[in-house]
Amino acid sequence: MTRLSSDDFRALVTAMASAVADNAERLTELDRAIGDGDHGANMQRGFDAVAADLDTLAAKPLPEALKAAGMKLVMTVGGASGPLVGTFFMTLGKELPEEFDRAGFTEAFSKAVAAVAARGKSHQGQKTLLDVLFPMQAALEDGKSVGEIATIAGQAAEATIPILATRGRASFLGERSIGHMDPGAASVALLASVAASMLEQQP
């Protein structure tokens, strides 16, 4: 059984927020190519808001903390990615018991991915962040290690490059969306790698 302490939660959110800030320009650049060039700024606004609220959040039990963090993202990101990434964390919080084993986590993760797909009215293969979330879910179900899952997430983000976008703004570009990495996919892969390095350090 795992139990993410309040300090773990703090460290995780802090690491995610600083990774997003460090990569904001790259994420925005990706969005400039096939969107409206604000994805990095959107994500940074959202994670900065979560980080700013950390004292309040970390005082809650993990499920509540995750829900509140997701809600904060929904309220602050401002782009299409806000309700999607926010819904992911909100659902994870709703589904995750305070103490969980791998099976419990995998189940909560799957429900969170399904909620994101429902929120976006989208599915795998449309050049969106779901093209990273679904492979991560499969890797979890396959019993892959935390490090392997992060690697798979990175590869899945790369694999969005040749996809023709059929959802979100990139779909406006038709064929011209091919050849660029989806910014939302890049964000999710980034968050996965942050989570992985944290969890790998755990005993």
Place this chain on the structure above:
Amino acid sequence: MTRLSSDDFRALVTAMASAVADNAERLTELDRAIGDGDHGANMQRGFDAVAADLDTLAAKPLPEALKAAGMKLVMTVGGASGPLVGTFFMTLGKELPEEFDRAGFTEAFSKAVAAVAARGKSHQGQKTLLDVLFPMQAALEDGKSVGEIATIAGQAAEATIPILATRGRASFLGERSIGHMDPGAASVALLASVAASMLEQQP
């Protein structure tokens, strides 16, 4: 044969502009009921602009003067009525010889009405200014007197009250457009009555 002198043209335009100004509030009120409440202001802006240019206009031969006046209306009215009323005068100028008899005027008038219908992609019975222009054309063709034609125009404007609008903004209201006079029809009837009183005073 009739020949409208430069002074006649001046007097006609001046009388039209002041009639429009005097009736602007009434026209706007009609438009408030089934449109956006600017028709009087639109027409007034247009006729004020024509009147302001009167020295230049009156120096031209009648056909050119009419064309220029129509053009001015197109450029200044700002509402859907601008290109319609403007096209009427522009076409009249294009079709009317410097000297004309009743048959010549009737022909030019008919062409002007047809041009308005083409410009508005509209026809009689849709609760627009065409519901006054077409009856005026018929009265001209029937050999009615100038005074009779003005009366017919006034009656035609009244007759737009029960019509269901199917063109212009009033059509947005569906059934609720019934029971109100069309503002553009009221304007045309007003201009007809001004023209009639002028022409009746002619020898």
Place this chain on the structure above:
Amino acid sequence: MNVGIVIVSHSPLVAEGAAQMVRQMVGDEVPLAWCGGDPSGGLGTSVEAITNAIESVWSEAGVAVLVDLGGAETNSEMAIEFIGEPRASRIVICNAPIVEGAIMAATEASGGAALSSVVATAEELSPL
């Protein structure tokens, strides 16, 4: 009480301008609110602003919401979920162009029409 109208654009200018056009057509007969811009004022939408806009025009007859691009729609869906039942099921996002749809919806609403026909009128709009 007439159906309320909410205009949600990525651009505050579009939302405000569309609201002015609506007001010019229907006067004060329809509860009307608009919002636009992300939480830091750039182009985007804000769930909080949408929630406030909907609540400010709340009518027992319901509320029709007009949105522009995808993010505005998803954020409006979130706002409606947060508002929750029993009001949520009387708030409908129209599948209609934002400016033209707002004017048609408001015109219909000003006649006292039910939410379903307000929405249908906006959605009927073939592209123009």
Place this chain on the structure above:
Amino acid sequence: MNVGIVIVSHSPLVAEGAAQMVRQMVGDEVPLAWCGGDPSGGLGTSVEAITNAIESVWSEAGVAVLVDLGGAETNSEMAIEFIGEPRASRIVICNAPIVEGAIMAATEASGGAALSSVVATAEELSPL
């Protein structure tokens, strides 16, 4: 040279806001102009302003014009007639929603598409 885009709204705010959304999507790759407001600044359109807007983005590839309500369309038709041939037949008023249509048209234009496919892309838009 890419197809130019002109946005003609009754409201200067709508026109400007839509132009900002277009710029955010396509950067400077597309000649873009907007106008809105009647000759005295109220809600309406001005043939002169439309003519100037079209001329300011004139491109040999043509110009796609997005309009909102009836008067904007008729006034744009007048402006195109005044501009006259040979340019007039390469200026097309799209039968599309003003905001959504402008973004779709500009996105297509930014890829170097021909006028006909820029217009078709805007017009394809089912309501939303």
